[in-house]
Amino acid sequence: MTYKALSEAVIKGDVNQAKAETQKAADGGADPQHVLDDCLIAAMDVVGEKFAQGAMFVPQMLRSAKTMQACVAVLKPHFRGGGMTTKGKVILGTVKGDLHDIGKNLVAMMLEGAGFQIVDLGVDVAPEAFVKAVHEENGQVVGMSALLSTTMPAMAETVKALENAGKRKELKIMIGGAPVTAEYADRIGADSYAPDAGTAVTEAKKLLNAQ
Amino acid sequence: MHHQPILTHQPRLKVLNRQQVLAIHTAALEILEKTGVKMEHEGARQMLVDAGARLFDGDWVRVPAYLAEQALQTAPRRIMLYDQNGAKAMDLRDDHFYFGTGSDTTFTLDLESGARRQCVLGDTGRFARLVDGLANIDFAMSMSNPQDIPKVEFIYVYTFAEMLKNTNKPIVFIADRKADMALVHELACLVTGGEENLRQRPFLLNYSEAISPLRFPSHVVDRLIFCAEKQIPICLPSGTNAGGGAPITLAGAMALGIAENLVGLIIHQLTRPGAPFLFGPNVSALDMKSTVVSYGCPEWSLTQAALADMRDELYGLPIWSFGGASDSKTVDAQAGAEAMFSITTAMLSRCNLIHDVGYLEYGNTSSLEMVTIANELIAMARHFTNGIPVNDDTLALDALDRVKAAGTKGIFLTDDHTFDHFESSLFLPHLIDRSRFDTWQAEGGKDLYRRSNDRARQILAEHQLHPEMDETLAKEIDQRLQALS
Numbered sequence: 099m100t101y102k103a104l105s106e107a108v109i110k111g112d113v114n115q116a117k118a119e120t121q122k123a124a125d126g127g128a129d130p131q132h133v134l135d136d137c138l139i140a141a142m143d144v145v146g147e148k149f150a151q152g153a154m155f156v157p158q159m160l161r162s163a164k165t166m167q168a169c170v171a172v173l174k175p176h177f178r179g180g181g182m183t184t185k186g187k188v189i190l191g192t193v194k195g196d197l198h199d200i201g202k203n204l205v206a207m208m209l210e211g212a213g214f215q216i217v218d219l220g221v222d223v224a225p226e227a228f229v230k231a232v233h234e235e236n237g238q239v240v241g242m243s244a245l246l247s248t249t250m251p252a253m254a255e256t257v258k259a260l261e262n263a264g265k266r267k268e269l270k271i272m273i274g275g276a277p278v279t280a281e282y283a284d285r286i287g288a289d290s291y292a293p294d295a296g297t298a299v300t301e302a303k304k305l306l307n308a309q
Numbered sequence: 310m311h312h313q314p315i316l317t318h319q320p321r322l323k324v325l326n327r328q329q330v331l332a333i334h335t336a337a338l339e340i341l342e343k344t345g346v347k348m349e350h351e352g353a354r355q356m357l358v359d360a361g362a363r364l365f366d367g368d369w370v371r372v373p374a375y376l377a378e379q380a381l382q383t384a385p386r387r388i389m390l391y392d393q394n395g396a397k398a399m400d401l402r403d404d405h406f407y408f409g410t411g412s413d414t415t416f417t418l419d420l421e422s423g424a425r426r427q428c429v430l431g432d433t434g435r436f437a438r439l440v441d442g443l444a445n446i447d448f449a450m451s452m453s454n455p456q457d458i459p460k461v462e463f464i465y466v467y468t469f470a471e472m473l474k475n476t477n478k479p480i481v482f483i484a485d486r487k488a489d490m491a492l493v494h495e496l497a498c499l500v501t502g503g504e505e506n507l508r509q510r511p512f513l514l515n516y517s518e519a520i521s522p523l524r525f526p527s528h529v530v531d532r533l534i535f536c537a538e539k540q541i542p543i544c545l546p547s548g549t550n551a552g553g554g555a556p557i558t559l560a561g562a563m564a565l566g567i568a569e570n571l572v573g574l575i576i577h578q579l580t581r582p583g584a585p586f587l588f589g590p591n592v593s594a595l596d597m598k599s600t601v602v603s604y605g606c607p608e609w610s611l612t613q614a615a616l617a618d619m620r621d622e623l624y625g626l627p628i629w630s631f632g633g634a635s636d637s638k639t640v641d642a643q644a645g646a647e648a649m650f651s652i653t654t655a656m657l658s659r660c661n662l663i664h665d666v667g668y669l670e671y672g673n674t675s676s677l678e679m680v681t682i683a684n685e686l687i688a689m690a691r692h693f694t695n696g697i698p699v700n701d702d703t704l705a706l707d708a709l710d711r712v713k714a715a716g717t718k719g720i721f722l723t724d725d726h727t728f729d730h731f732e733s734s735l736f737l738p739h740l741i742d743r744s745r746f747d748t749w750q751a752e753g754g755k756d757l758y759r760r761s762n763d764r765a766r767q768i769l770a771e772h773q774l775h776p777e778m779d780e781t782l783a784k785e786i787d788q789r790l791q792a793l794s
Contacts, residue, residue, distance in 0.1 A: 200554065
């Protein structure tokens with residue numbers, strides 16, 4: 099099944115319509131993983147393409163992401179056994195000393211919309227707190243942001259802390275923020291640099307070889 | 310018969326009526342009283358509570374409106390900034406306007422290769438020296454976030470010292486926390502020969518930021534209180550950008566930004582009544598495709614013109630604003646158009662301290678060429694803003710009689726009236742090209758970018774400070790930098 103009405107509602111950002119369509123599909127016995135992968139995430143891929151073409155603006159894309167998340171909430175009780183399969187788990191936070199989180203929050207929403215599971219540690223996250231979260235949450239990607247040049251060194255410290263904790267090899271690390279550059283990512287041994295939220299999604303997919 | 314001279318109207322821009330002004334101000338006060346702010350600085354929180362604010366939800370405070378009105382009464386309506394030789398340089402008040410560069414760009418356009426590369430400390434020096442050599446640029450900011458600082462936690466001390474060595478004009482500086490701000494203050498005292506001299510003739514102003522919406526981190530308020538105590542002029546805009554830290558509608562974004570600014574002002578004036586505070590939030594807009602904070606958008610120009618109206622109607626305090634910047638990645642037509650737009654509107658609305666001149670790429674790249682071009686654009690806008698003096702001399706009926714009497718050979722170009730008045734009557738460009746095609750081609754057919762590059766190189770090669778920094782002082786500053794740990 100293709101669930102055209104649901105796809106369209108997600109693309110349009112019509113939350114009520116999309117939730118109703120999701121409920122209808124679930125009640126009709128649809129496989130929730132199928133609805134998630136082939137309808138909701140597929141719709142968000144269309145949104146991503148439209149945005150890349152300049153045919154959609156950020157608030158419209160975020161509304162679609164919000165709509166998609168509302169649909170996932172409707173689907174959740176219908177997953178049995180192994181539960182929901184996502185594209186991967188991403189642990190996010192602004193680094194120690196940095197309190198600016200608009201960019202990080204955008205990245206979280208966009209990644210969620212693209213089918214990733216997010217663990218948002220918030221702002222001013224110490225290296226040890228990243229390490230702890232990696233231990234507890236079993237995430238595959240750590241995303242860090244910094245707005246200030248004075249807080250950028252905390253990114254390197256966090257990478258070190260993850261190395262010392264023996265977690266570095268099983269992780270992908272992605273960084274971003276105004277003063278951050280691709281060269282800096284290289285220098286501190288991060289795997290990837292994303293200049294904006296859209297790129298964070300493509301980079302996360304690349305890092306995990308996800309579609 | 311003796312006539313009163315005719316006053317010259319100097320064109321002004323007005324974007325708000327009184328009703329709009331009052332409605333935005335009222336909304337800002339409502340934010341203080343009902344919504345409250347998250348005050349993470351314990352001392353400031355207590356100060357507000359002692360003055361009548363109410364604590365809730367941990368570190369949130371609701372602030373009564375009368376505290377804002379009181380602070381507006383005690384804050385000075387004029388801030389005089391001096392140059393480093395102790396001469397009056399920027400009389401920030403009413404309709405006076407001054408232009409200067411911006412702060413922390415990650416990249417700069419290399420003067421030799423034209424390539425966008427990461428900033429080094431030498432760039433801060435080059436920008437400051439260029440500023441010193443340009444007549445229409447009144448103050449310096451670092452224009453770079455240098456990558457080659459030995460101890461990054463003191464980055465703002467290094468950039469401040471570098472500016473001291475390369476300009477005598479007033480400096481607008483950034484600091485990260487109280488410790489590096491105190492070091493900047495020490496260096497400034499060395500220049501003036503003591504703290505009291507600096508207090509009497511301040512040549513520096515601090516730019517700090519709270520975080521919209523409604524958040525006052527402790528280290529930011531530390532800086533605010535330090536400046537109040539030392540009477541270092543300060544401004545404290547929060548990143549009240551429409552669609553990001555603030556509502557997408559400009560009225561709401563302004564109300565929020567003003568509310569946040571008023572909280573800063575209240576703490577500042579409670580700390581030391583009469584300490585100098587430059588008013589004004591930065592209300593730009595997030596681009597709805599890239600989410601960058603735009604430096605070329607009409608919205609920012611509009612909100613600061615509106616703020617100037619609010620100053621005139623209500624606040625009376627000198628204001629902080631921006632101009633001469635662009636979102637373009639290169640020095641191109643977009644850069645020129647955006648820079649000219651914000652320069653003209655900032656000047657016509659009489660913003661007082663106008664920074665970010667020479668920014669490209671939404672403030673991520675600085676350009677010596679852009680500063681050089683903006684210097685000329687400011688002169689052009691100033692000529693327009695000076696208006697049209699009307700008197701017997703400028704009406705020039707005598708000159709008309711002479712030219713008429715000369716018959717068919719009569720032309721004003723040869724008349725003495727033209728000789729006497731052309732320099733004051735016309736804008737005479739240096740960088741803007743009006744030469745005939747053949748001349749332009751013979752001189753290399755250079756566009757504005759190339760010509761401004763030539764000019765910037767020339768200034769950097771030839772310009773001397775009056776005077777250059779005393780060697781003993783330079784040594785002392787270097788020793789202080791080496792001692793940082």
